Amino acid sequence: MSKKIVFNSEWLKDPLFISWAKRHPFDVNKAKCTLCDGQAFELGNMGRHTLTSHMNGKKHQAAKSAKDKTQTYFHHKVVSAMSMPGCLYTVSFDESFSKAIQEEQMDLIVRFWDTDKNCMDSRYFESLFLGLTRASDLLRCFLKGLA
Numbered sequence: 001m002s003k004k005i006v007f008n009s010e011w012l013k014d015p016l017f018i019s020w021a022k023r024h025p026f027d028v029n030k031a032k033c034t035l036c037d038g039q040a041f042e043l044g045n046m047g048r049h050t051l052t053s054h055m056n057g058k059k060h061q062a063a064k065s066a067k068d069k070t071q072t073y074f075h076h077k078v079v080s081a082m083s084m085p086g087c088l089y090t091v092s093f094d095e096s097f098s099k100a101i102q103e104e105q106m107d108l109i110v111r112f113w114d115t116d117k118n119c120m121d122s123r124y125f126e127s128l129f130l131g132l133t134r135a136s137d138l139l140r141c142f143l144k145g146l147a
């Protein structure tokens with residue numbers, strides 16, 4: 001009889017899995033995929049390899065491609081609005097500890113005047129992961145996120 005693998009939180013630190021893999025809420029032998037509408041799948045006896053296999057599957061790749069296109073579209077739309085002559089914008093950040101990945105995370109939010117809607121708009125802009133949280137680390141990540 002083969003041994004069933006238990007979900008390992010260390011896998012969530014891997015850049016390959018960080019954006020989509022989640023621990024199943026009550027079954028330690030399963031993982032969930034946020035890209036595939038929360039689909040749960042058995043880890044079986046291959047553990048981490050099961051995540052890689054799911055990631056390389058057609059359904060997951062199609063969902064990732066659609067998400068990437070949507071994110072790129074909205075990111076370009078925000079950058080375009082911020083690049084309009086005379087556009088004033090502010091950038092704020094929220095730095096917090098992510099329990100899922102056991103690492104500090106910085107989220108950038110931009111606020112700008114949307115000339116299409118003729119109103120102020122606030123949008124998520126970028127997320128970055130910090131090793132350390134000294135002031136110089138925060139500044140480095142903040143500038144990297146806006147680059």
Ligand SMILES: [Zn+2]
Nearest residue numbers: 033035036060
């Ligand atoms: Zn998936």
